[in-house]
Amino acid sequence: MPTSNLQESGFCVVRNAVDSATLAAMREFTEDLIHFVDHQGLDPFYKYYLPHRNENGVFLDVFQRHPEFHNWAKLPSVLDQLENVIGPDIFLYENSLLYKPKGKKNGVPWHQDFISRAHEPIKYIVWVAIDDAKIENGCLKVIPGSHKNGLYPYHTVQGEAHHSRINQEYVDESKAIYLEMDAGDAVIFSSHLFHSSEEVHSDKPRRAFRAAYQGFDEITVPRGAPFVVRGGTPKSLAQRFNNQNDLLNRILMENKKLKAFHMDFIKFLTAPHKPTLIFGTGSHAENVFKSIQLVNEKYGSELKISGFLDNDKQKWGAKFFDIDIIAPSIELINKHNVIIASSYYNEIYCQLINLGVSKSNIILA
The missing domain is CATH 2.60.120.620 (q2cbj1_9rhob like domain)
Structure with a gap:
């Protein structure tokens, strides 16, 4: 066939x-x-x-x-x-x-x-x-x-x-x-x-x-x-490399700790994108946010984090790095990319898909 x-x-x-x-x-x-x-x-x-x-x-x-x-x-x-x-x-x-x-x-x-x-x-x-x-x-x-x-x-x-x-x-x-x-x-x-x-x-x-x-x-x-x-x-391999990949290689060579993150997230750091939310408020989310700050300041990226999402109602309305922690909602999420920065990745991924979020808008860190 x-x-x-x-x-x-x-x-x-x-x-x-x-x-x-x-x-x-x-x-x-x-x-x-x-x-x-x-x-x-x-x-x-x-x-x-x-x-x-x-x-x-x-x-x-x-x-x-x-x-x-x-x-x-x-x-x-x-x-x-x-x-x-x-x-x-x-x-x-x-x-x-x-x-x-x-x-x-x-x-x-x-x-x-x-x-x-x-x-x-x-x-x-x-x-x-x-x-x-x-x-x-x-x-x-x-x-x-x-x-x-x-x-x-x-x-x-x-x-x-x-x-x-x-x-x-x-x-x-x-x-x-x-x-x-x-x-x-x-x-x-x-x-x-x-x-x-x-x-x-x-x-x-x-x-x-x-x-x-x-x-x-x-x-x-x-x-x-x-x-x-x-x-x-x-x-x-040469055909796969463009200006973005050249920058990615430079970032990874100069910042070894970033290699601990998922490659989708590393690529996302330097790609054009709409406003972004981070799903998670734990230690992994903290590392993700600090890495975004590093790349923004050192390499001129402009990734803007609009808020942190969390399923814990007790956290809603509080702040994380002076940014609001908010409840996941389809009206909000559909206007943003979402970086999952949590050990509950599979559960959160399914939650987002069930909310109707496009796979292309979900990034694993």
Whole structure:
């Protein structure tokens, strides 16, 4: 399927992305790996990466742990398709080995990937079949077009490997289709696409390498470090730099402490903008405000803070740095950008979205 299908349906399939010899080697390796984790499970990287969930058939961060997966994250025919939607510079955000352990709770409920990370850029997922993936051994199920409206309300089931699940009232299973694949095929799909797989207990294995990719517009990873899989050349990097980025580099070089802030906030400091509110009145908000003062005074930026927002009614009407603390309201917020400077980022982000605030007007510090 062409990339247009990826944009319209939310997924596309790349046939024969992996050759038969490479598949045979990976089947042998993953069989040994699963046996090792099931019977010994010693992990020298436990301090750096999440533990494997062999009871659910999820081995996390295998690219970092095992070089056998390196080429699987850089399949040319797959990266060609990704480049059409992400751009020439692509990095590996997250990855895992997936399989269906027989006799275990191996179903995957309907979900959108990274549904709890609404503040991060969209990602594209690549799911490469190590074995034939058919209905009988638990192939993927998807709902075509379900990616078009962004992230949906969800709930969390504590203790489960697949803990974040779309609220069932938003799932129309009558529109679902099975994505049957031959070994070596790869499916690319939007992280917003509704997908799942059924619990099965087949004698036929169903292993897959899954990887999530993101572009260079914002560099963020859940743990470890980003790995560039395509691009990042001097030429492509030079094309990303303009006068604003030159200033950003200077600011970061001269003020090391600013590197502790989210890059969206650093970029926002030097961009043209309308009046701005800071959501939060704690120590993080104090650091954010002082950083804004520094950049305004030292580099000529003109970022104006009109007020501080807080959900604590006891603080309304008080002042923070001689600026009013006010209640969040849609009438006020819609006239401003909002910098979230609080450890309750996810809750505040959802609050703002529910108030109708545009994502483009929300900045994480």
